[in-house]
Amino acid sequence: MIVLKAAQAQLLAALQSVAGIVERRHTLPILANVLLRKQGDAIEFTTSDLEIQVRARASLGGDSGEIAVTVGARKLIDILRSLPAEQVVSLSSAQNKLTLQGGKSRFTLQTLPADDFPLVNEGADFGPVFSVPQKTLRGLIDQVHFAMAVHDIRYYLNGILFIAEGKTLTLVATDGHRLALAQSQLEAEVPSKQEVILPRKTVLELQRLLGEGEGTIEMRFAGNQARFAFSGLEFVTKLVEGKFPDYNRVIPRHHKNAVVLGRAPLLASLQRAAILTSEKFKGVRVNIEPGVLRIASSNAEQEEAKEELEIDYDGDPIEIGFNVTYLIDVLANSTHEMVKLELQDSSASALFSLPEQPGFRYVVMPMRI
Numbered sequence: 001m002i003v004l005k006a007a008q009a010q011l012l013a014a015l016q017s018v019a020g021i022v023e024r025r026h027t028l029p030i031l032a033n034v035l036l037r038k039q040g041d042a043i044e045f046t047t048s049d050l051e052i053q054v055r056a057r058a059s060l061g062g063d064s065g066e067i068a069v070t071v072g073a074r075k076l077i078d079i080l081r082s083l084p085a086e087q088v089v090s091l092s093s094a095q096n097k098l099t100l101q102g103g104k105s106r107f108t109l110q111t112l113p114a115d116d117f118p119l120v121n122e123g124a125d126f127g128p129v130f131s132v133p134q135k136t137l138r139g140l141i142d143q144v145h146f147a148m149a150v151h152d153i154r155y156y157l158n159g160i161l162f163i164a165e166g167k168t169l170t171l172v173a174t175d176g177h178r179l180a181l182a183q184s185q186l187e188a189e190v191p192s193k194q195e196v197i198l199p200r201k202t203v204l205e206l207q208r209l210l211g212e213g214e215g216t217i218e219m220r221f222a223g224n225q226a227r228f229a230f231s232g233l234e235f236v237t238k239l240v241e242g243k244f245p246d247y248n249r250v251i252p253r254h255h256k257n258a259v260v261l262g263r264a265p266l267l268a269s270l271q272r273a274a275i276l277t278s279e280k281f282k283g284v285r286v287n288i289e290p291g292v293l294r295i296a297s298s299n300a301e302q303e304e305a306k307e308e309l310e311i312d313y314d315g316d317p318i319e320i321g322f323n324v325t326y327l328i329d330v331l332a333n334s335t336h337e338m339v340k341l342e343l344q345d346s347s348a349s350a351l352f353s354l355p356e357q358p359g360f361r362y363v364v365m366p367m368r369i
Contacts, residue, residue: 033070068114123222149175156242183359197240257315321369
């Protein structure tokens with residue numbers, strides 16, 4: 001049976017949209033596979049890692065009929081990438097094997113039974129559907145994803161807090177040393193307040209898949225699951241259980257010293273200073289006084305870097321230390337021209353915001369240098 005027959009680019013795009021969650025090494029070999037299920041003229045591609053499941057539907061020609069089989073996702077993608085984009089390829093099934101043919105190239109691949117593929121059990125208690133523009137959600141994720149924890153024992157920090165209430169969508173991420181918050185106003189009101197923690201892997205996969213176009217993403221939440229539908233994809237994920245920290249208590253309200261300066265010059269100065277920080281601590285000293293901001297770094301080899309920026313500032317002189325990576329992250333993940341820095345003293349956390357985007361806040365703890 002010819003399972004499908006289509007241009008290489010079409011098949012590759014469908015496979016790549018679901019293959020991001022496939023692990024190269026897994027205790028269950030079948031989880032390295034993609035499930036192909038054909039009914040009539042439509043074909044579904046499904047991948048799973050037991051906690052996330054992604055499904056894409058497409059019409060890619062071939063014989064009408066029913067078939068379900070799994071095959072190695074990465075191998076199939078690697079083979080397709082090696083073929084010309086305009087090449088018409090066919091995938092046919094016979095005797096527990098799949099044969100991929102394109103021009104005079106022919107590849108025979110082993111399969112595993114579709115019945116053995118562990119699909120995610122989807123919850124039955126999903127709440128109401130609501131949708132937001134893909135571009136809006138992608139923009140918010142881009143602004144906060146870098147502040148998520150990585151393999152933290154406080155598992156609720158290994159993800160993003162997602163709150164939809166009224167006409168406001170809020171995303172918050174923190175690793176205990178810094179916190180990023182981004183908000184956007186929605187055109188339509190959300191039916192009821194939704195508050196969940198999306199796992200880190202889910203966040204990064206959504207960031208990869210969400211488009212910059214005008215399409216929307218539909219969302220539904222259950223007790224421990226989220227379901228997303230967008231761009232022909234169906235995405236189901238487990239949620240992180242636990243209580244996210246009260247982010248409102250972390251955000252400083254009344255810092256008396258503030259300066260607005262160019263994001264790009266500040267980023268460039270920090271990136272240069274970072275070259276001579278110690279590998280372990282990544283610390284820089286920031287001196288701010290009327291008219292000037294100085295950045296200094298040094299390392300165990302007694303090398304040092306010094307940077308100076310002219311600023312419009314008439315507040316208190318402050319010397320404060322930071323992990324330079326935390327500062328670079330927030331500046332590199334923004335496209336706005338100006339950034340506002342608010343400080344109290346050398347021991348209080350600093351607050352970054354964007355004058356052009358009122359819904360963004362970034363709090364970073366100082367470090368002793």
